[in-house]
Amino acid sequence: MHKSPERKVWSENYSEWFRKIIADIPVYDTRYPVKGTAVWTPFGFKIRKAVTQIMRDELEKTGHEEVLFPLLIPDYMLNKEGEHIKSFESEVFWVTHGGTTPLDVKLALRPTSETAIYPMFKLWISAYTDLPLKIFQIVNVFRYETKATRPMIRVREVSTFNEAHTAHATREEAEAQVAQGVEIYSRIFSRLKLPFAKSVRPDWDKFPGAVYSIAFDTILPDGKVLQMGTVHFLGQGFAKAFDIKFMKADGEYGYVWQNCYGISERLIAALLSIHGDDHGLVFPSSVAPVQVAIVPIVYKGKEEEVMKKCREVRDGLESKGIRAILDDRKELTPGNKYFTWEQRGAPVRVEIGPRDLEAGTVVLVRRDTLEKLVAKADTIYEEITKLFAAVDSNLEERSRAWMAERITQVNSLEEVRKKLDGQGGILEAPWCGSRECGEGLEVKVDARILGIPYNEGAEGELGKCINCDKKAEKRIRIARSY
Amino acid sequence: MHKSPERKVWSENYSEWFRKIIADIPVYDTRYPVKGTAVWTPFGFKIRKAVTQIMRDELEKTGHEEVLFPLLIPDYMLNKEGEHIKSFESEVFWVTHGGTTPLDVKLALRPTSETAIYPMFKLWISAYTDLPLKIFQIVNVFRYETKATRPMIRVREVSTFNEAHTAHATREEAEAQVAQGVEIYSRIFSRLKLPFAKSVRPDWDKFPGAVYSIAFDTILPDGKVLQMGTVHFLGQGFAKAFDIKFMKADGEYGYVWQNCYGISERLIAALLSIHGDDHGLVFPSSVAPVQVAIVPIVYKGKEEEVMKKCREVRDGLESKGIRAILDDRKELTPGNKYFTWEQRGAPVRVEIGPRDLEAGTVVLVRRDTLEKLVAKADTIYEEITKLFAAVDSNLEERSRAWMAERITQVNSLEEVRKKLDGQGGILEAPWCGSRECGEGLEVKVDARILGIPYNEGAEGELGKCINCDKKAEKRIRIARSY
Numbered sequence: 001m002h003k004s005p006e007r008k009v010w011s012e013n014y015s016e017w018f019r020k021i022i023a024d025i026p027v028y029d030t031r032y033p034v035k036g037t038a039v040w041t042p043f044g045f046k047i048r049k050a051v052t053q054i055m056r057d058e059l060e061k062t063g064h065e066e067v068l069f070p071l072l073i074p075d076y077m078l079n080k081e082g083e084h085i086k087s088f089e090s091e092v093f094w095v096t097h098g099g100t101t102p103l104d105v106k107l108a109l110r111p112t113s114e115t116a117i118y119p120m121f122k123l124w125i126s127a128y129t130d131l132p133l134k135i136f137q138i139v140n141v142f143r144y145e146t147k148a149t150r151p152m153i154r155v156r157e158v159s160t161f162n163e164a165h166t167a168h169a170t171r172e173e174a175e176a177q178v179a180q181g182v183e184i185y186s187r188i189f190s191r192l193k194l195p196f197a198k199s200v201r202p203d204w205d206k207f208p209g210a211v212y213s214i215a216f217d218t219i220l221p222d223g224k225v226l227q228m229g230t231v232h233f234l235g236q237g238f239a240k241a242f243d244i245k246f247m248k249a250d251g252e253y254g255y256v257w258q259n260c261y262g263i264s265e266r267l268i269a270a271l272l273s274i275h276g277d278d279h280g281l282v283f284p285s286s287v288a289p290v291q292v293a294i295v296p297i298v299y300k301g302k303e304e305e306v307m308k309k310c311r312e313v314r315d316g317l318e319s320k321g322i323r324a325i326l327d328d329r330k331e332l333t334p335g336n337k338y339f340t341w342e343q344r345g346a347p348v349r350v351e352i353g354p355r356d357l358e359a360g361t362v363v364l365v366r367r368d369t370l371e372k373l374v375a376k377a378d379t380i381y382e383e384i385t386k387l388f389a390a391v392d393s394n395l396e397e398r399s400r401a402w403m404a405e406r407i408t409q410v411n412s413l414e415e416v417r418k419k420l421d422g423q424g425g426i427l428e429a430p431w432c433g434s435r436e437c438g439e440g441l442e443v444k445v446d447a448r449i450l451g452i453p454y455n456e457g458a459e460g461e462l463g464k465c466i467n468c469d470k471k472a473e474k475r476i477r478i479a480r481s482y
Numbered sequence: 483m484h485k486s487p488e489r490k491v492w493s494e495n496y497s498e499w500f501r502k503i504i505a506d507i508p509v510y511d512t513r514y515p516v517k518g519t520a521v522w523t524p525f526g527f528k529i530r531k532a533v534t535q536i537m538r539d540e541l542e543k544t545g546h547e548e549v550l551f552p553l554l555i556p557d558y559m560l561n562k563e564g565e566h567i568k569s570f571e572s573e574v575f576w577v578t579h580g581g582t583t584p585l586d587v588k589l590a591l592r593p594t595s596e597t598a599i600y601p602m603f604k605l606w607i608s609a610y611t612d613l614p615l616k617i618f619q620i621v622n623v624f625r626y627e628t629k630a631t632r633p634m635i636r637v638r639e640v641s642t643f644n645e646a647h648t649a650h651a652t653r654e655e656a657e658a659q660v661a662q663g664v665e666i667y668s669r670i671f672s673r674l675k676l677p678f679a680k681s682v683r684p685d686w687d688k689f690p691g692a693v694y695s696i697a698f699d700t701i702l703p704d705g706k707v708l709q710m711g712t713v714h715f716l717g718q719g720f721a722k723a724f725d726i727k728f729m730k731a732d733g734e735y736g737y738v739w740q741n742c743y744g745i746s747e748r749l750i751a752a753l754l755s756i757h758g759d760d761h762g763l764v765f766p767s768s769v770a771p772v773q774v775a776i777v778p779i780v781y782k783g784k785e786e787e788v789m790k791k792c793r794e795v796r797d798g799l800e801s802k803g804i805r806a807i808l809d810d811r812k813e814l815t816p817g818n819k820y821f822t823w824e825q826r827g828a829p830v831r832v833e834i835g836p837r838d839l840e841a842g843t844v845v846l847v848r849r850d851t852l853e854k855l856v857a858k859a860d861t862i863y864e865e866i867t868k869l870f871a872a873v874d875s876n877l878e879e880r881s882r883a884w885m886a887e888r889i890t891q892v893n894s895l896e897e898v899r900k901k902l903d904g905q906g907g908i909l910e911a912p913w914c915g916s917r918e919c920g921e922g923l924e925v926k927v928d929a930r931i932l933g934i935p936y937n938e939g940a941e942g943e944l945g946k947c948i949n950c951d952k953k954a955e956k957r958i959r960i961a962r963s964y
Contacts, residue, residue: 029605031605032601032602033601034554034555034556038552040549040550042547042617045550069514069522071553072519074516089581089582090581093579094580095576096577096578097575098626099573099574100571120521123511123513135524140553157553157554
């Protein structure tokens with residue numbers, strides 16, 4: 001593996017590192033005068049666009065169609081599924097007035113869209129030929145968070161909620177779709193070079209209204225866990241609450257089986273956080289707003305020659321679909337410009353000076369390692385393409401290795417506490433399987449149970465439950481989390 | 483000009499035509515249980531995506547950067563500019579509670595985003611080097627409409643509001659940007675083959691807070707006018723209300739000069755309405771969700787051969803970037819399939835049967851005229867490309883001619899009333915220029931004054947004002963409007 005630039009502030013004071021980088025570039029302006037909301041700046045919006053494009057791409061190629069539902073949900077709709085409303089009622093923003101007129105029916109700002117979408121599913125689905133129905137939308141959702149908010153991670157307006165909703169004729173088809181949902185999300189995270197652990201959330205922490213929930217967690221630089229996405233098997237609970245029935249091939253009627261899965265700008269927070277270092281952001285090539293930054297090294301008398309070559313290189317790269325920028329700001333030194341593009345995470349920097357013109361070369365600097373290489377000017381496209389691949393695979397390896405070091409097997413409460421107070425991460429411990437014991441464990445170690453590993457059998461003999469000493473039946477994951 | 487298919491229901495009962503087509507395809511489902519809101523279906527979303535892509539493209543290539551602002555605006559911000567709040571206060575939706583907790587500060591659902599964006603402009607702009615600032619966003623906005631709502635045209639949730647906001651150092655630069663805004667919108671409408679008239683709105687109908695407003699109006703099949711977009715010169719009113727100052731090159735401080743321009747899903751309503759006919763929707767090739775629909779004509783014994791050729795044609799077209807679909811639904815006749823793709827406005831239909839296989843031909847049918855032609859199978863891509871161009875230019879000519887016939891010069895109130903009660907459209911009449919007279923005229927003829935033509939001088943002697951008989955100074959446009 002390659003040597004990284006320093007990651008001291010990044011790891012030792014991650015929260016400050018994150019707040020500073022999003023403000024300095026800027027990416028995401030938290031000074032907007034409503035708590036827990038923020039503005040995506042031009043640079044931030046480009047990141048958001050690249051990430052949402054990957055979401056769209058993976059969902060569309062697996063047969064999900066994009067739609068757009070209204071924001072407002074009438075109170076009587078939000079209330080239809082009992083578990084669901086119980087969980088959300090304390091954190092719903094309510095619209096109560098139009099102008100000075102009190103509304104007859106209170107309208108909720110969607111906290112998530114099951115109760116907006118499923119009344120329409122009832123209208124859209126009448127026979128088995130209408131199934132499966134697979135849709136998604138990318139919208140804002142709202143939660144009246146009473147805990148401290150945190151940029152992109154714990155917000156009152158989630159600006160970028162990608163929610164997919166599917167309906168199926170049988171339980172088997174629905175659960176096969178759950179597995180596909182897990183695969184889709186795995187591909188999205190992999191394209192962003194983000195490592196993750198998949199856990200089946202404990203019963204007491206599943207999505208309200210779901211039969212079970214599978215979550216994707218990652219580990220941020222401070223060792224705390226961030227949930228990046230979730231896939232829920234809804235069974236027939238919502239179908240019954242919203243009366244979504246269909247005629248089967250045999251003429252009988254039945255309720256549909258449903259799933260939903262969601263992902264938000266937390267994914268962007270993970271992208272920025274996990275790949276970063278003390279110089280700023282580091283992007284995989286596919287999502288970097290600027291992929292190549294060209295910095296002219298000008299000396300008196302050679303300005304025009306150098307600038308001409310730089311423009312030529314920029315135009316050549318752009319014509320091949322590379323997002324290249326020529327930093328021709330006159331008032332800044334090359335050093336200032338290196339600072340800018342390292343901070344903004346351009347995967348490759350190109351430096352061109354008078355000596356390069358003579359030698360027919362360019363200097364290429366890759367962002368992830370800051371290593372320099374000299375390349376022939378006429379092979380620049382090929383060299384840059386190779387560097388993109390090198391940066392991408394290094395980010396993938398580096399972030400996977402970093403996370404793997406932070407998933408630890410433990411066998412005592414002592415060890416759990418020590419690890420949690422140390423490097424953090426995810427701890428895997430033997431557990432009896434009882435809810436009571438699990439909830440007790442959460443309190444004892446002041447941490448959260450993430451659940452049991454998804455699709456991994458427990459290996460060999462597990463021994464005793466870490467908390468109650470009964471025979472362990474599962475390996476459970478414990479972490480401090482956002 | 484080509485002969486069109488029948489447009490009888492389309493013109494004689496436009497409202498019903500529109501409601502039926504958006505429900506039957508479906509494009510936009512108005513059965514969502516909140517008045518004045520609706521769902522963009524998968525097919526509708528594809529139209530919306532193609533149209534917003536054109537907006538983005540034209541704004542980006544003229545230096546506007548996309549951003550995303552929060553939905554909620556604190557009441558004290560919404561109230562800062564006096565004219566603005568006076569106009570909007572009766573139609574703002576208010577969020578008053580988070581869970582069961584009353585909020586300290588009431589939050590408005592943005593009715594438009596000046597008062598959300600300009601507090602941030604104050605933070606972003608400090609010196610002339612920060613100018614011009616040109617941004618846009620595509621978001622939902624909300625109006626508590628008390629009049630009857632109408633799908634896509636008069637709604638409570640505008641789902642697709644494209645609003646640009648610019649700030650400049652001088653009045654001259656700001657007004658030059660107004661002209662560029664007008665050009666950008668002209669190009670967007672032209673790419674959609676939509677005809678329009680540009681009017682400077684009368685003072686009593688300009689955007690609240692603006693110095694002046696330029697509007698783009700078109701005429702719908704029933705002769706009523708639809709405002710599709712507006713460009714506003716804001717002067718320094720908002721800059722003063724929001725204290726947006728900057729340091730000039732000479733070290734002095736001054737307020738910025740601002741513009742904003744907006745466009746919404748009314749544009750999509752116009753696109754669907756203006757090009758349609760009694761068979762359904764008709765799209766220009768660039769925005770058609772399906773550009774080519776391939777219908778196999780199968781006879782017993784030849785099914786596999788025909789289907790193979792159809793798949794080959796589809797794959798060939800797709801590989802060249804054409805959105806082609808092979809309609810292989812087994813239970814339907816070719817006639818059923820023609821109906822589907824005519825209704826959905828695919829610009830070209832391809833029919834392939836056993837005789838075509840023998841002759842090496844395909845049958846091509848263009849949607850706008852329903853004319854058939856037989857082409858050689860091996861030149862299909864070239865033929866389809868030609869047909870796209872033919873459809874596009876025919877739609878442009880046809881819609882322009884149609885609108886031109888409905889812009890009429892009139893010289894008496896009698897004539898105004900007669901025309902308004904007849905084919906409708908836009909009437910141009912001599913006017914004295916007084917607000918009092920203009921507002922009186924609106925009442926007398928039960929219509930709206932759209933304003934004076936933008937960037938057109940009054941030609942020759944205008945004679946007397948149509949309403950008060952004083953000397954006319956301007957030609958004014960009058961219409962019944964949505």
